[in-house]
Amino acid sequence: MSTNTVFSEVKNSGLGYWAVLGFFGLLALAGIAAFYYIHHHGHYVTGMNNQIVWGMPHVFAIFLIVAASGAANVATVGTVFGKKIYQPLGRLSAFLAVALLIGGLVVLLLDLGSIGHVIEMAFGYINFKSIFAWNIILYSGFIAIIAVYLWTMMDRSKASKKLYKPVGIINMIWRFVLTMGTGSIFGFLVARQYYDAAILAPLFIVASYVYGTAIYTLVLMASFKMTGRELGDAVLNRLRYTLAIFIALVFFLELVRHLTNLYATEHHGVESYILNGGPFSNLFWYGQILFGSLVPMFLVWCTFLRNNRMALAVAAALAVFGGLAQIYVILIGGQSYPLVLFPNSETSSTFSDGVFNAYSATLPEYLLGIGGVGLAICFLIIGMKIFRLLPTTLSDASVDPHHS
């Protein structure tokens, strides 16, 4: 990797640093309070039920986990593909990935009905036919690999430098499988009309690049601004176009997914429900497609906005919003559509057969989900203070001597 980049911790711990840490710390605490409340009373205090079994906490958890994989992609581009301009960005990329993953996993864990049984699970039987069980290994393995990867980036010994690229390649492959595993949670659900599609695995991989790149861009811009470091257009433009290309790819895969579904008669009902007039249609068309995809692509590729940082920040923030909308529509929308027990028939029962299931998240669910975001950012900010994650400068001259 680039040897002339100088990294430093966040040294000027003024009021700003503690204020940011305090804010996200409060969010994390609110999440813990929400967990205690739900755990104490039971899930009846949430909007989740026997029809919508995974709700708002899972939207945040899945988003954070998928984003974690994508956040590490910035480091991969520098390591595996040898793009020198990305190499100074690697430490923050890898650390951010772990922070987001931990935030997401904690939310998933704290939403479990019987969290106490997880301890027994650690010493008991694990069913390796379950994608969940695979994910436990994939997630913990990811954290271990990132730890070694960070060491190869931060240590000066010959051994670490030698391992830099191999570990980077292992990390890339591991992430690939990890995100596929997360997508497969839905892909393997045979009876749900909106899931049960192999395309969900690659869709989640590409979506991870969008979420991860967007969050990375926002974190980089904010941390450099707050610590008074120089951030040139060369780096930002790389991130800018990477973001837009990945958004376009997700857009393409979504198009293929929906068109394939629209071809099969058995999926007409659910497609019509999601795309045309159901409670998720506005979120899909305006949230995911218009403001989450088309507007960010416009903000990046519009020639009038070249080098415009505000446009990039807005594009990244919208991509994050679009990502949350995408996960919400897939997760909640997919569960909201009734299971088909008898094709070509109308069904009814006291157990919500044949009805579109309504879902409205309660405050504790929002707080639990947002608490995961708070925890991830706290972890990141503390990491920035302990480790030398941030380059002292990413000016155009320092990252690319030939930059004009």
Added chain:
Amino acid sequence: MSKIDSYRRNFLSGLAGTAAAVTIAPGVFLREVQAKPADEPISDKVRWGMLIDINKLSDGGDACIEACKKEHGWGDEKHSNDQQDAQWIRKVKVTEKMTGKTMSLPVMCQHCETAPCVDVCPTGASMKRADGIVQVNKHICIGCRYCMMACPYKARSFVHETLVDQRPGTPRGKGTVESCNMCVNRVDAGKNPACVDAAPEAMLFGDLNDENSQISKVLKQYGGTQIRADLELNTGVRYWGI
């Protein structure tokens, strides 16, 4: 043979089958479950199954549902709303869109041979006994609800609140998933499931692996329909009249 003749023949043989079932019913619908000694392990030589003739369920299954509630104690949650209340068995009314033909049938865990809920469970809490009964081990269920996402029959419920006064034979608890367990406690004691005893004229319980059992004999002769047979889960619960 012309199409019409073929249709006529199928229709008549169906009628004959139903008539035969009605005629032999008093002899067929006998209890045939043997008690298993407590120290004897569960064997895969047995596969428990159930046959439900919905034409004979004059109430569509209401009596079965009440019997199940009484046996297992679900359905009187204090805080949960209608969508959160547990339901191990429910009456589903089905109306065919084109013809308008309606029917009502009880739907519960179908005790699949290759159960999706067992495949997805990370801890093995969602399990199938060697004798084909699918159930949840509450002691190791972490409450992730992945099995509920996976079940094609929506047969599972999550306990949303603290419960008190549970039935001794039916461990239930907040934060775990539950479903019909074919009254495993009764079956091991040599009894029929509660729902079968509540509607003996319409339901038959027995060993699907034993070709001499009554359920095997009538299924061999008249067949039995699975809900969502296209999923090829080889369910242990079969229906007549759907």
